[in-house]
Amino acid sequence: MGRGIVFAGCLVVAMLACLGGTAAATEYVVGDTRGWTVPPNITAAYYVECAAGKTFKGGDTLKFVWNGTHNVANVSKEEYDSCTKVSSVFQGGDPFAFTLPADANGLYYFICTVDSHCENGQKLAITAISPTPTESPNSSASWTAGAGALSMLVLLSSSIVSMLMN
Structure with a gap:
């Protein structure tokens, strides 16, 4: 019976x-490693190359x-291209973390609005x-896989209980 419980625990995990x-x-x-700073040699390609x-x-x-x-300011393409000094800059100091929305898809633009x-x-x-269906927690493919695994877990749990009762 002890081995059965260990086996059942492993299956549940x-x-x-x-x-x-x-x-x-x-x-x-x-x-x-350089961080968010004015790039060397005044080149707009620096951050393009980093990304x-x-x-x-x-x-x-x-x-x-x-x-x-x-x-750091998250701006439109037009504001990015023209280096528009927007007033909605991210506060919070150094470092600042920007998390892309779960459904992120497309272009995102960031600038420093200090001086030039x-x-x-x-x-x-x-x-x-966009995340692939297996990566997205809200996708129907992920939900189906999760529901299938949950059904198997319920079936396994009932089998384990039945095994332990005997």
């Missing part, structure tokens, strides 16, 4: 693991880390992609 299914969110430090090769998804976090006087920092290249544009 395995079934609970199957109920997961959402991919873990990733935290990205904007600007990598290249990264896949941004809903739930991911962009961490803006800086020294000195900077801020944006004009000197302190701006970031990223493309976020």
